[in-house]
Amino acid sequence: MAELAQEVVKELSPLSIDKNLKLNLELDESQNYTAKGDRLELYRVLTNLVGNAIKFTDEGSVTLRLIRVDTGLVPAIKLEVQDTGPGISESDRATLFESFIPGKHKRSGSGLGLHLTRRIVEAHNGRINVATEVGKGSTFTVYLPTH
Numbered sequence: 001m002a003e004l005a006q007e008v009v010k011e012l013s014p015l016s017i018d019k020n021l022k023l024n025l026e027l028d029e030s031q032n033y034t035a036k037g038d039r040l041e042l043y044r045v046l047t048n049l050v051g052n053a054i055k056f057t058d059e060g061s062v063t064l065r066l067i068r069v070d071t072g073l074v075p076a077i078k079l080e081v082q083d084t085g086p087g088i089s090e091s092d093r094a095t096l097f098e099s100f101i102p103g104k105h106k107r108s109g110s111g112l113g114l115h116l117t118r119r120i121v122e123a124h125n126g127r128i129n130v131a132t133e134v135g136k137g138s139t140f141t142v143y144l145p146t147h
Contacts, residue, residue, distance in 0.1 A: 001033040001042070001077050001144075005064055008046040015054045022061040023054070033066050035077045035144040037124040042144075045120050046079070048113045049140050053083035057137070060084025071143060076126075079142040087134040096130060 009025045016023035027033065035042065046064070053062040065080040088096065099115040121128045125145050132138035 001035050001066055001079070002027055002029075002031075004039065004043050004046055005033075005066055005079075008043065008050055009064060012047070012050050012054060015051070016062060019054065019058065021054060021057055021059070023050075024061060024063040025065075026063060027066040028068075031066075031068050033068065033077050034146060035124070035126075036147055037144065041120045042124070045117050045142065046081075048117045049079075049081040049142070052113065053081050053085065053138070053140075057083045057085035060137075068146075069143070075146045076143045077146060079144070080139055082137065082139040084137045087136055088130065088132040088138055089134060093130070093132065097128070 005025055005027065009023055013023055050062060050064055061084055063080070063082045065078075065082065067078040067080070069076050069078045097114050097118040099112060118128050121142055121144070126143050128140065128142045130138055130140050
């Protein structure tokens with residue numbers, strides 16, 4: 001996962017630079033961040049989450065963080081994508097991961113990205129959630145088992 005994260009940050013850096021945003025990657029180089037799964041699909045998850053964070057953030061930063069955790073059931077990789085964007089309203093949160101339900105934000109897309117992201121994460125026996133506060137940003141967290 002560390003290699004994928006580095007690729008995504010490198011690929012999306014020009015978008016963050018264009019918006020004068022700081023794009024950070026936080027990980028412990030000594031850790032093994034291997035998650036079992038389809039590389040291309042996991043790449044899509046990271047690209048969608050980081051790309052959305054950049055798209056909806058006008059100032060500040062976007063941080064992609066990898067952490068090894070023990071969920072109590074299985075060891076996992078915790079991926080966090082944190083932004084300093086506008087946050088997500090309570091009404092939009094209710095349908096955030098549904099298909100073809102775009103948010104009310106003027107930059108919202110088709111409403112498929114987060115739905116597909118959730119489906120990919122779940123197909124990898126993982127889970128995804130969001131913590132957000134209007135005016136203060138959002139953090140999307142993905143847990144993926146390491147085996």
